[in-house]
Amino acid sequence: MRNLRTGLKELRHYPSAIVGLAFIATLVALALYAVIALPLDDAIRLWRAGEGIWEDTPRNASPVLLNWWPGNNHAETIVVRCSDEAATRSMERLSDDFAIIDISLPLEFTYDGFPDDVRVFLEADYEERRPHAALAWKTPDGREIELEERTLGERATYVVSGDRRLAERLGTEAHIGLFRQPDIEDDVPLKGRYELSVEGILFEPEGDVRVRLVSYGRVHGLAGTDHRRRDLTVALLWGAPVALAFGILAALGSTLTTLVIAAVGVWFGRWVDAVIQRLTELNAILPVLPLLVLIGTLYSRSIWVMLGVVIALGVFSLGIKVYRAMLLPVRNAPYIEAARAYGAGNFRIVFRYLIPRVIPVIVPQLVTLIPSYVFLEATLALLGLGDPLLPTWGKVLQDAFQQGALYKGYYYWVLGPALLLMFTGLGFAMVGFALDRIFNPRLREL
Amino acid sequence: MAEHNNRLMAARDLQMWFPVRRWGFIPAGAVRAVDGVSFELRRGEAVAVVGESGCGKSTLARTLLAIHTPTGGRITFEGRDMEQFTSREMRWYRRRVGYVQQDPYGALPPFMNVHRILREPLIVNGVRDRQEQEERIRDGLREVRLVPVEDFLDKFPHMLSGGQQQRLVIARAIILNPGLLIADEPVSMLDASVRVEILKLLRRIQDAHNLGVCYITHDLSTVRYFSHRIMVMYAGKLVEKAPVGGLLDDPCHPYTRALLRAIPDPEPENARTYRPVPGGEPPSLMNPPSGCRFHPRCEYAIAGLCEVEEPPHFVPRADHEVACWLFREE
Ligand SMILES: Nc1ncnc2c1ncn2[C@@H]1O[C@H](COP(=O)(O)OP(=O)(O)OP(=O)(O)O)[C@@H](O)[C@H]1O
Ligand SMILES: [Mg+2]
Numbered sequence: 001m002r003n004l005r006t007g008l009k010e011l012r013h014y015p016s017a018i019v020g021l022a023f024i025a026t027l028v029a030l031a032l033y034a035v036i037a038l039p040l041d042d043a044i045r046l047w048r049a050g051e052g053i054w055e056d057t058p059r060n061a062s063p064v065l066l067n068w069w070p071g072n073n074h075a076e077t078i079v080v081r082c083s084d085e086a087a088t089r090s091m092e093r094l095s096d097d098f099a100i101i102d103i104s105l106p107l108e109f110t111y112d113g114f115p116d117d118v119r120v121f122l123e124a125d126y127e128e129r130r131p132h133a134a135l136a137w138k139t140p141d142g143r144e145i146e147l148e149e150r151t152l153g154e155r156a157t158y159v160v161s162g163d164r165r166l167a168e169r170l171g172t173e174a175h176i177g178l179f180r181q182p183d184i185e186d187d188v189p190l191k192g193r194y195e196l197s198v199e200g201i202l203f204e205p206e207g208d209v210r211v212r213l214v215s216y217g218r219v220h221g222l223a224g225t226d227h228r229r230r231d232l233t234v235a236l237l238w239g240a241p242v243a244l245a246f247g248i249l250a251a252l253g254s255t256l257t258t259l260v261i262a263a264v265g266v267w268f269g270r271w272v273d274a275v276i277q278r279l280t281e282l283n284a285i286l287p288v289l290p291l292l293v294l295i296g297t298l299y300s301r302s303i304w305v306m307l308g309v310v311i312a313l314g315v316f317s318l319g320i321k322v323y324r325a326m327l328l329p330v331r332n333a334p335y336i337e338a339a340r341a342y343g344a345g346n347f348r349i350v351f352r353y354l355i356p357r358v359i360p361v362i363v364p365q366l367v368t369l370i371p372s373y374v375f376l377e378a379t380l381a382l383l384g385l386g387d388p389l390l391p392t393w394g395k396v397l398q399d400a401f402q403q404g405a406l407y408k409g410y411y412y413w414v415l416g417p418a419l420l421l422m423f424t425g426l427g428f429a430m431v432g433f434a435l436d437r438i439f440n441p442r443l444r445e446l
Numbered sequence: 447m448a449e450h451n452n453r454l455m456a457a458r459d460l461q462m463w464f465p466v467r468r469w470g471f472i473p474a475g476a477v478r479a480v481d482g483v484s485f486e487l488r489r490g491e492a493v494a495v496v497g498e499s500g501c502g503k504s505t506l507a508r509t510l511l512a513i514h515t516p517t518g519g520r521i522t523f524e525g526r527d528m529e530q531f532t533s534r535e536m537r538w539y540r541r542r543v544g545y546v547q548q549d550p551y552g553a554l555p556p557f558m559n560v561h562r563i564l565r566e567p568l569i570v571n572g573v574r575d576r577q578e579q580e581e582r583i584r585d586g587l588r589e590v591r592l593v594p595v596e597d598f599l600d601k602f603p604h605m606l607s608g609g610q611q612q613r614l615v616i617a618r619a620i621i622l623n624p625g626l627l628i629a630d631e632p633v634s635m636l637d638a639s640v641r642v643e644i645l646k647l648l649r650r651i652q653d654a655h656n657l658g659v660c661y662i663t664h665d666l667s668t669v670r671y672f673s674h675r676i677m678v679m680y681a682g683k684l685v686e687k688a689p690v691g692g693l694l695d696d697p698c699h700p701y702t703r704a705l706l707r708a709i710p711d712p713e714p715e716n717a718r719t720y721r722p723v724p725g726g727e728p729p730s731l732m733n734p735p736s737g738c739r740f741h742p743r744c745e746y747a748i749a750g751l752c753e754v755e756e757p758p759h760f761v762p763r764a765d766h767e768v769a770c771w772l773f774r775e776e
Pocket of ligand 1: 464477479498499500501502503504505506664731
């Protein structure tokens with residue numbers, strides 16, 4: 001039996017432990033960054049994906065990382081607003097309640113692939129008489145393609161890929177047709193400066209029109225986006241603190257309560273011990289996962305409720321038997337007899353003499369237990385019992401699973417959270433195993 | 447009444463029976479580890495308890511320390527009856543009695559350093575003042591010659607030698623200023639070279655604090671050096687109580703004689719000659735022999751008496767008690 005502190009210091013002699021610690025440190029850094037950079041309320045709001053929040057992101061785009069591969073140059077998302085410097089805007093007032101507004105939004109397109117879609121978001125100010133707008137598309141080689149003419153509401157969206165007449169005119173999908181090099185067989189995008197021009201007619205003195213052009217990329221963000229256009233970075237980032245908190249709290253909570261109960265049983269013996277043993281056996285036959293599913297379905301899927309239930313079910317876990325076996329010989333140790341002889345009370349003996357003796361054996365177990373709880377959270381999410389609000393790795397996996405991500409080839413959707421889960425497991429496992437070797441020297445030669 | 451005031455501890459007919467259950471619940475008798483022990487201990491007096499392994503010496507010690515609750519008889523300490531102790535008196539009693547165990551390494555919590563080990567009894571017994579704690583810890587270490595004190599405070603038990611560990615155990619036992627020290631084979635697990643040192647230390651501490659000492663051993667050779675009186679224990683009972691000189695030079699009980707014969711002779715010529723330990727097996731403590739418990743192994747057993755009736759304590763000489771029919775006055 002060695003001292004806890006010297007044992008922890010010894011960790012640095014184990015390369016695997018150092019790698020594991022590096023993983024854990026990265027996770028902790030990620031978690032801290034998430035919590036600081038993106039407050040929980042914002043994360044929840046973003047993840048809930050309310051109206052208008054994810055207008056400017058593409059659907060099911062791959063991570064930008066894909067473009068780091070040599071030769072890859074997929075289209076990224078470009079957003080141009082009429083308030084941007086590059087945009088021009090002029091208004092000609094012909095009479096009190098009649099004005100012509102000219103807006104031109106430039107779009108620098110340098111990619112080897114076509115965008116996923118193009119949309120124009122139009123906002124208009126008016127009181128009674130709606131403004132009118134005509135949209136046109138100018139290509140770098142000087143062609144001009146008329147897009148649409150329409151009367152504007154307060155908010156209007158022109159979806160290029162949904163314009164069937166335009167598609168017919170261009171002879172291909174509309175958003176591809178807009179960027180396509182003319183006169184060649186293959187679909188090859190023409191690079192250069194495009195321009196969207198909006199000619200509006202206002203019928204009121206105070207009227208105005210604002211325009212936003214979005215060319216959706218095939219790649220977006222560090223982690224890609226999902227079927228609801230949500231940037232997965234939000235979930236992968238916020239998954240870290242949630243996973244760490246859940247794993248560590250659950251592991252600590254269940255281990256410590258179990259240890260204390262085992263120690264109390266061992267110390268008081270007799271009926272106390274007997275009751276604890278029977279409860280443990282009873283608890284052992286409770287099916288944990290079905291119970292969690294039941295609670296998740298009937299009561300609440302909040303991650304904190306789940307955490308509470310997991311800890312509560314862990315209190316009388318079979319670990320009690322293991323700890324009991326470790327504590328029984330300690331109970332009769334002469335140093336405890338000595339403590340009684342100088343008057344140490346039951347409480348002090350349990351917490352200061354009995355439990356510290358087995359702490360070094362418990363610590364490695366505790367560390368290796370953490371990822372299993374992280375996985376449990378992911379499992380629950382996969383079963384549809386994830387927290388309804390929090391973005392977590394498990395919920396990303398669940399979405400991917402439901403949307404048939406692998407079937408459709410959206411590998412990034414599964415790989416991101418899966419890799420993070422794996423690194424978490426690996427990090428804690430490597431540290432845990434090294435600690436185990438330090439504190440249980442019989443394993444050291446392995 | 448001076449004699450009476452001088453009495454530190456007394457046990458009267460003390461019994462410690464451990465119930466035995468078959469299959470965990472069917473009562474099946476009891477191990478009579480201590481069975482009717484009476485003695486008195488004066489202030490500043492060292493009494494040795496000797497007897498072979500398993501005769502109940504450690505159980506007697508634990509019972510005196512109130513680690514076991516006796517199943518019969520009574521213990522009085524400084525005139526107060528232990529059975530009637532309030533919890534406050536019990537705490538006082540625990541301060542007044544120190545305990546030195548056999549295995550020094552086992553007796554020290556391996557996860558505490560020296561400082562913490564010595565601080566624990568102080569904390570438990572309400573010495574809250576930090577400064578006082580520090581002073582007493584340092585005084586304790588100096589008293590057992592673990593010096594320079596600073597070198598030891600941060601050490602853990604496994605960093606100390608056996609002798610140092612036992613010194614630490616002794617320091618812990620006396621840190622609460624007890625009036626009585628119960629030492630259960632304090633040197634039997636130590637290297638022969640440090641035994642004398644530790645015994646001398648105990649002796650010095652005893653003199654310095656005028657401690658009563660209950661020194662438990664099965665090694666009669668150290669007894670003369672250390673104690674004033676000897677009590678010989680056999681199968682849970684005291685069979686002979688006498689001052690050291692009288693007992694060692696002229697033992698009465700056949701068991702004591704056999705024990706003394708078993709001590710190796712320091713004369714090299716005689717060391718080779720085989721000296722029998724008391725013949726036969728130690729008796730079962732669950733079904734002790736009837737009458738005198740030693741009679742099956744006794745070469746002087748009186749047929750029709752020893753196996754029938756338990757011998758009372760006879761007084762063949764002043765201050766010398768023996769429980770053997772050979773000394774009945776006719
Ligand atoms: N807590 C207990 N429960 C049941 N039996 C016990 C208990 N403690 C001691 N005994 C029994 O009491 C008897 C006396 O044991 P004890 O330890 O007092 O002997 P001892 O004289 O100290 O022997 P040794 O010289 O080997 O230390 C033994 O038979 C032992 O099995
Ligand atoms: Mg013993």
